[in-house]
Amino acid sequence: MSQSAAPASTVAVDLSPEAFAEYLESQEKKSFLRFITCGSVDDGKSTLIGRLLFETKLIFEDQLAAVERDSKKHGTTGDDIDLALLVDGLEAERQQGITIDVAYRFFTTDKRKFIVADTPGHEQYTRNMATGASTADLAVLLVDARNGIQVQTKRHAFLVSLLGIRHVVLAINKIDLVNFDQNRYEAIKKDFASFAHGFDFDTMVAVPISARYGDNVVARSERSPWYDGPTLLEHLETIEVQSDLEDRPFRMPVQWVNRPNLDFRGFSGTIATGRVRPGDPVVVAGSGREAKIARIVTMDGDLEEAAASEAVTIVLDREIDVSRGDILVPPSHRPEVADQFAAHIVWMAEQHLYPGRPYLLKIGTRSVTAQVTEIKHRIDVNTFDHLAAKELSLNEVGFCNISLSEEIAFDPYEANRDTGAFILVDRLTNQTVGAGMVWFALRRATNIHWQALDVDKNTRAALKGQKPAVLWFTGLSGSGKSTIANLVEKKLNAQGRHTYILDGDNVRHGLNRDLGFTDADRVENIRRVAETSKLFVDAGMIVLVSFISPFRSERRMARDMVEDGEFLEVFIDTPIEVCRQRDPKGLYKKADAGQLKNFTGVDSPYEAPVEAEIVIDTTVGEPEENAERIVTLLRERGVID
Amino acid sequence: MAVDRGSHLKRLEDESIHIIREVAAEFRNPVMLYSIGKDSAVMLHLAMKAFYPSKPPFPLMHVDTTWKFREMVEFRDRKARELGLDLIVHINEEGVRDGVGPFTHGSAYHTQVMKTDSLKQALTKYGFDAAFGGARRDEEKSRAKERVFSFRTANHGWDPKNQRPELWHLYNCRVAKGESIRVFPLSNWTELDIWQYIMMENIEIVPLYYAAMRPVVERDGTLIMVDDDRMPLADGEEPEQKLVRFRTLGCYPLTGAIESSAATLPDIVAEMLIARTSERQGRVIDQDENASMEKKKREGYF
The missing domain is CATH 2.40.30.10 (Translation factors)
Known part of the structure; x- marks a missing residue:
């Protein structure tokens, strides 16, 4: 082993041309395997990969020297080299001693080339595991021989199966710490089989190993003479995953x-x-x-x-x-074509998934707007129970109905990973927020056709001498939305305009009576009002919507439902201290006292508009003047003349 | 000679072509960063394949620190001309005006100003929303964790803890104004794959990779080639003619040569097989501090 980074050295080249040609040919013929390792924090994943890299001579001397240095600083193995440090790349991970992201490693043997995705084990990194599994053909599940099958082993087996991996290796690690006990090995193997039989794995092999000392990783261990199966590497080199x-x-x-x-x-x-x-x-x-x-x-x-x-x-x-x-x-084997399907979704964002909220869906090379219309159930990744859910939070898995803005072609994920997998992207932050696997097409959509009507929006509006529009008032409770909206309607009415007000409190007494104030219900609340305002626009009306509507996404959705120029966002920008002082309905008092949950501005967020057509600061100017400014805006935009 | 169907090199080639096409289809204004090295040579070759018979629908850009080997610059200009591609050469003129160089300012400062800052300057100047780079995951530990599509903020920063999940071959190409994505089509290639592919596909590379007699001086155990007269020599220091070659190419004062007689591609691959020192060893900048690459990347280095 080298003591320090080696200086420039002379390397002798002494391969004969024949030997070299032979080598190249063998390289070309090598097969290829992509696999994933999963296990919980202390099961020894990184040590195992470090061991594989070390034993297959993929570690260069200068890297080993660096690890020797690091072992003294961060190592957890006493005087031995901590092979996990070869793998845990990011500074934060080295300091915390855990793996927080997917790392891809490469090694090669005489028979095969390997890409291994090393993924974290904690439940909060479910999304990283799904990421690693999405391109793998085999999974190595690590289990600590002392602890046996844990909740996380079940979770990993479930996710691996959900992502479509059909070959599993159960690596029973730290077998040295249970004195190479065959009974322990058999018991764990049996335990695993008892819950994994429903996962549809084509192959499942259990190997007793010690990643730290190398037993049964590459070379057969003399300390487990009772084990007559392949070593881990032998199995990885020979398993046939070549699918059809x-x-x-x-x-x-x-x-x-x-x-x-x-x-x-x-x-x-x-x-x-x-x-x-x-x-x-x-x-x-x-x-x-x-x-x-x-x-x-x-x-x-x-x-x-x-x-x-x-x-x-x-x-x-x-x-x-x-x-x-x-x-x-091919004309003889066509995929599904529909604008609705059912799918499993792994949610990957801090912001929850709400039914009705629009996302961008990318499947194959196609991107369309999509919304989850219903969460059929959430799956508890630890117990596999199906639970009722109105939303999905980070790292949760749900079975959902999805509706698209247009028809697309796709296959069930089981039949085709490339034409049956999709990602969901948030349209405001551009973050990848979900990953999905199509289960089957939903046929409902094909039976509801649009009724073609002879009288359209333009004729209805022309009759009223105006252009239809949505004036969308957003702002905190007590900001003065309803007051100003009322004044605007009065002024329009006096001019003979046809208007209607949708007011938050009033609508909650009827149409939205069944909804509460959770984030999920707030999204649905706005979706219904947006749909209703769209009907009014279609009727040729000027509709004034006065809703707190705290989320940008839903206001964006409402904007997108009508034509360009028809949606005017009015931000009633009143500081929360002023609203609290006014407190016309005594709600802030209650919320501050903890008697009212999920109150916007107190314990529920308000996302201020970034693209409002007009911003009204109610701390300057009388309501009357502010209402006049809005009427002027309508005139400027050609809604009224 | 092309790589065989069904071989692992063909799989890597197909995957890279898919990535390159995806960028051309989804981004408004992409660019390929061309560093003139062997990885760039492979990346450029793959881009030519991806769009054949069309030309790649984006320009090449070289961030020139003004300290590159002369042979690299000649090679760059000739290659762009032969392939009929647009080549943008960007130099940090402020750095030039201040006389920044590795001998006068040290390797770290020189790299920061003439490479990292210069790259950011160029990306901002041309408004590129995607930039291809030739980095591989097997090069270095922090790269092993980087996505193929690596998101950068409007300040060109990389946040390793807040990377977009990347599943299947579905790449999220959405960016807001000013933000950009660095794309690494060679993520899954190893150094050996690169050399084998160069050999199988007969890709032309800068002659500096092949062994030849070159004037070098030894500094702190590293052989530095005296490429022009800007190299200050200590009293009594005489460049020595040695049979050397380079495993990586960068600024000549920062790139260590190795003594070698490998004068052909098969020689180089054979030499690699028995090499016991990893590739970036030849780069002086990486040894400055531990985990230095991750730090540089957060600041916008490729």
Whole structure:
């Protein structure tokens, strides 16, 4: 072992050309395995990966020297080198001694190349585990031999199964600490099988190991003579996970339309499943337009055949309309096409998932607006119980109905990971907030058709001599929304305009009587009012909505429901101290005394508008003047003349 | 010669092409950072493949510290010309005006001003919302945890604890105005993969990677090539002609040569197989402090 970073050294090259050619060929023929390791904090995941890297000679001398230095500072193994330090990369992790993110590691043996995703074990890192599992074909679940199957082992097995991994290794670690006891090994193995039988794993192998000392990791241990199965590495090197991707129906989501000049029009993408040859018929899923494959183009020349996982450019024999987001499929095996489906969702954000809130959904190369219409149930990841839920919080898993802004093509996740997986993105923060797996299409949508009407919004509005609009008043309780909205309506009425007021308190007595004040109910409250105001706009009315409406997302949703220019956000910007002082209904007093829960501004957040058309500061100017400013705005925007 | 269908190199190639195409399709104004090294050579080759018969629909950009090996600059200009691609060369003019260099200001300050600050300057100046980089996860510990699509704030900072989850091959390409994403199409490649691919695909690389007689001086156990007369020599210090090559390329005063007779690609790969010192060892900047790479990245270094 080197003592310090080695200086520039002379390296002898003495491989014969023949030996070298042979080596290269063997490299080319190597197969490939992506796997994930999971286990709880002290089960020894990082130590195991460090051990694999060390034993397969992937650790360079200078890295080892750095780890020796670090071991003295942060190590948990006394005088031995702490191999986990090779793996725990981020400073924070080294200091806390835990793994907080997914790390990808690479090693290679004579038979195979490996990419391993090392993922954290804590329940609060469920999302990281899902991330690591999404691209893996096998999972190594670590169990501490002293403790046996734990709640987290069950959670990991469940998530691994949910993400579609079909091969599992149960690595029973620290077997040295139970004196290589065969009975202990058998008991844990049996325990695991008893709850995992429902998970549909194709293979499940249990290996007794010591990551710290190397027993049964690479070399067979003499200390467990009763164990006659493969070592962990032997198993990883030989297991056949090669799925039947190429034999499934052809799917190619179009990524990019390749159009260098008028004579060439190709569709670039990665083949998800199946295989194609020139001459094969394909259709665009969704539109059903059909063509034949003319060429499969690559920079290395045209191909006679292309199959799953290959990135190619396909040229069709005739001009049909194809763009990014479309999927090319065979006419005989088409995917589902619908605007609703049921799916499992792993929620990944601090902000909760609320039914009705719009998100951006990306599936394959297609992005559409989506909302969860119903959470059928939440799954307790530790007990697998189905629980009723109105929202999902960070790291929770739910089974949900999802509705999309338009029809898309997809497959069930079980049939196709690429065309059945999606992510949800928050439209304001752009964060990836959820990951989903399509279960099945919902047919309801196809039975409700729009009734075409002869009289439309414009004719209705023209009759009233105005343009329809939504004046959306938002602000804290007691800010003066209703007062000003009332004055504005009076003024409009005096001018002969057709108006209607939707007031928060009034609507809660009728339409929204069943809703409370949790965040989930607040979202639904606004969704219903937004839909109602849309109907009024369609009727040609000027509708004044006076709701606290604390969340940007829902105000955004209401804005998006009507046409550009029809939505005018009025921010009644009154500081909370002033509202509290006014307290017209005595609500702040109650909330401050703890008698009223979830009160906006007190123990529930208010997200101030960033794109309001007009901001009214009620601490300057009389309500009358402020109302006049709003009427002027309507005139400027051409709503009234 | 192309890589075989079904081989692991083909899988890596396909995955990288998918990533590169996704960026071209979803971003408004992407750029490929081209550092002239072997990883950049592979990345550029993959971009040519991804869009064939079209040209890559984005420019290349080189952040020139003005201390690159002369052979690198020649190679860069010729390559862009031959491939018919737009090349942006950005130099931090303030740094030049202040005379910043590794000998006068030290490696850390020089790198900060001429590389990190300069890169941020260029990204802001051109308003790029995505920038490809050739970094690999096997290079260094903090890179092993970085996403393929790595989000940067409007100040170009990286927050390792607040990375976007990245599942399947579904990349979240959404950014607000001023924010950007660094994209690493070679994330899953190892150094050996890079060399094998260069060999199989016959990709041209800067000759500095091959062994040749070059004038070097030894400083703190590192062999530094005297590439021009800006290199100050101590009293009695004489450049010595040695048979050397480089495993990585950067600013010449900060890049250590190794003594080697590997003059062909097979020689280089063979040498790698018995190498016992990891790649970044040759870079002087990494040894300044422990976990230094993570710090640099948070500040916007690639």
